[in-house]
Amino acid sequence: MATKNDKPSGLEKLFEDQVADLYYAEKKLVTALKKMSGKASDKKLADAFLSHRQETEGQVERLEQVFGILGKKAKGKKCEAIEGLLKEAEEIMEDFKDDPALDAALVCAAQKVEHYEIGSYGCLVTYAEELGLMDAAKLLQATLKEEKGADEKLTKLAENSLNMAGEAHRTHKGGKSNGATNINKTKQTRTPSTVG
């Protein structure tokens, strides 16, 4: 005969653990996104970081609501993954400061974070549904959608930053280019000067 057990099941424990992990991560990201925005040279990229920062503040609130549904006080648990990803982001901001590849590096660092979040929220939505916590699932799904949106936006912006870095690379390597702008520049430098 089945007996009622008041102790949390493994899945309940896992769910709570991962909610706490993301709560820690999202709070860290609110600060990190501001810093990344300040470093980006492309205005569109800087704005994208700031608008995702605003979304992230809302995501922190959603997680607080999920804690509420669980009858728990919101409390983060150190997320080693986000610590590592942000440490890497700090390093590239330092290594590539004043470098034309900085924006490309920032986009890459940010996308690694988004992919971590997409994986984590994807799991949490499934756990919440399995546990019958439909209101929590809805909240987490809303965040998952935002994370996917942010990732797609970054993919589009990656093109700009990559073009910039590629252009600088070709100039650096002696003016060979696939781009029209640089072809013109190459022609100009090859035209013998008649002045003097």
Ligand SMILES: [Fe+2]
């Ligand atoms: Fe997030």
Ligand SMILES: [Fe+2]
């Ligand atoms: Fe995100």
